[in-house]
Amino acid sequence: MRANMFRKILIANRGEIALRVVAACKELGIRTVAVYSEADRDLLHVRFSDEAVCIGPPRSYDSYLNIPSIISAAEITNVDAIHPGYGYLAESSHFAEVCDNCGIRFIGPSASAISLMGDKSRARETIQDLGIPTIPGTGVIDRETRDPAALARQVGFPLIIKAAAGGGGKGMRIIRREQDFLDSLSLVQSEAESAFGNSQVYLERYLTNPRHIEFQVLADEQGNIVHLGERDCSIQRRHQKLVEESPSPFLSPGRRMELGSQVVHALKQIGYQNAGTVEFLFDQEGNHYFIEMNTRIQVEHPVTEMITGIDIVKQQILIAAGFPLDFSQEDVAFRGSSIECRLNAESSETFTPSPGRIHAYHAPGGPGIRVDSAAYTDCVISPHYDSLIAKLIAHGNDREEAISRLNRALDTFIVEGIETTLPFHRKVIRHPDFLSGNYGTSFLEEFAGKTA
Numbered sequence: 001m002r003a004n005m006f007r008k009i010l011i012a013n014r015g016e017i018a019l020r021v022v023a024a025c026k027e028l029g030i031r032t033v034a035v036y037s038e039a040d041r042d043l044l045h046v047r048f049s050d051e052a053v054c055i056g057p058p059r060s061y062d063s064y065l066n067i068p069s070i071i072s073a074a075e076i077t078n079v080d081a082i083h084p085g086y087g088y089l090a091e092s093s094h095f096a097e098v099c100d101n102c103g104i105r106f107i108g109p110s111a112s113a114i115s116l117m118g119d120k121s122r123a124r125e126t127i128q129d130l131g132i133p134t135i136p137g138t139g140v141i142d143r144e145t146r147d148p149a150a151l152a153r154q155v156g157f158p159l160i161i162k163a164a165a166g167g168g169g170k171g172m173r174i175i176r177r178e179q180d181f182l183d184s185l186s187l188v189q190s191e192a193e194s195a196f197g198n199s200q201v202y203l204e205r206y207l208t209n210p211r212h213i214e215f216q217v218l219a220d221e222q223g224n225i226v227h228l229g230e231r232d233c234s235i236q237r238r239h240q241k242l243v244e245e246s247p248s249p250f251l252s253p254g255r256r257m258e259l260g261s262q263v264v265h266a267l268k269q270i271g272y273q274n275a276g277t278v279e280f281l282f283d284q285e286g287n288h289y290f291i292e293m294n295t296r297i298q299v300e301h302p303v304t305e306m307i308t309g310i311d312i313v314k315q316q317i318l319i320a321a322g323f324p325l326d327f328s329q330e331d332v333a334f335r336g337s338s339i340e341c342r343l344n345a346e347s348s349e350t351f352t353p354s355p356g357r358i359h360a361y362h363a364p365g366g367p368g369i370r371v372d373s374a375a376y377t378d379c380v381i382s383p384h385y386d387s388l389i390a391k392l393i394a395h396g397n398d399r400e401e402a403i404s405r406l407n408r409a410l411d412t413f414i415v416e417g418i419e420t421t422l423p424f425h426r427k428v429i430r431h432p433d434f435l436s437g438n439y440g441t442s443f444l445e446e447f448a449g450k451t452a
């Protein structure tokens with residue numbers, strides 16, 4: 001056991017990511033405390049943790065977002081640290097600050113780094129000042145800004161209005177014609193006000209069918225930063241990722257290292273710590289532009305773990321406990337290819353949610369297959385929470401092998417009783433544009449016409 005390793009960690013999350021953190025803690029010999037809402041008593045993260053505390057009614061606002069309840073659970077169980085997972089309080093600088101004030105280590109970056117990057121407009125300006133290109137656009141526009149239409153004309157149409165505090169594909173609107181701009185602006189401002197408590201927005205030129213490529217980084221408290229390569233997350237629906245892969249078929253090894261060192265250099269300047277992801281869009285000419293940074297573990301982190309062999313969640317915990325990274329950039333090797341499909345409890349055609357009881361569940365295994373899931377036969381997918389049932393990740397010595405393993409795994413994945421996006425994924429990974437690696441964020445719009 002290392003000198004200042006945590007003894008016990010509370011996991012302020014549910015479902016597959018809570019289980020993922022339990023796994024990392026078990027391997028590190030750390031005890032775990034699960035928290036759960038009244039709807040989640042029977043979930044596996046409760047069962048596999050050493051202790052569990054009910055933190056409130058089903059509504060997320062009353063439980064997984066309830067800071068006083070979570071902090072009380074942490075104090076009663078006497079934990080050293082809290083892992084927030086993704087979503088919920090993972091990007092709440094206020095929560096990180098409350099943890100600090102209570103003497104509980106928040107496993108993530110500092111509250112000030114979360115707050116800087118959580119404001120997408122400020123993040124954009126900071127990153128631009130550090131020499132990374134951003135999409136042509138504006139600074140913050142609020143209700144006092146004079147003549148926003150003139151600013152929009154300068155950016156040009158189509159453009160995208162983005163909420164400064166937005167995230168998760170929410171708080172964005174594409175405007176194609178100047179005459180729609182002012183009405184849409186006040187709509188996004190009001191939506192942002194009610195969803196995020198902040199009506200500030202900014203504008204960006206809207207790129208046609210770009211690729212979404214993001215870099216994973218790890219930074220310790222001693223100032224060492226490494227990048228773990230990229231993930232291509234261009235297959236999206238309504239700006240939310242559905243399939244992710246690494247390496248991106250779009251980047252050469254030289255470009256990967258060039259961009260990776262740009263990212264590392266920028267994050268060094270701001271003294272960033274712990275895990276993080278810097279997201280870019282690539283236009284059709286291959287130019288890259290920063291769009292945002294996520295200061296937490298991401299849903300799609302397994303594809304990076306599969307090709308680098310580095311356990312990102314364990315690294316987050318070790319970094320928060322004060323250990324320096326025990327490898328350098330030169331030690332990070334990229335082996336083969338990995339692809340993840342997000343399996344949701346939704347209709348494969350309309351994507352409408354399909355919560356309910358899973359009557360039969362069988363996850364595939366075998367060479368190169370990993371399934372991160374909290375589902376099991378007879379479990380209930382609750383309408384209160386997001387619809388992710390499982391992440392199916394395939395790894396192969398090359399992209400072709402990863403795809404054939406994914407194909408085989410998708411065909412032997414059984415989820416009965418509710419609708420799932422399994423049929424959708426089977427079509428995506430057999431689609432000629434996916435097979436050729438030649439796809440962008442508009443893939444889905446063109447999808448229907450081309451499926452075999």
Ligand code: ADP
Binds near residue numbers: 204
């Ligand atoms: P969020 O914080 O909600 O995840 P992002 O700013 O990361 O929002 O953007 C999510 C997705 O929206 C991108 O991956 C891309 O598909 C689309 N998008 C965002 N900005 C632009 C843009 N300027 N042009 C074209 N597509 C964009």
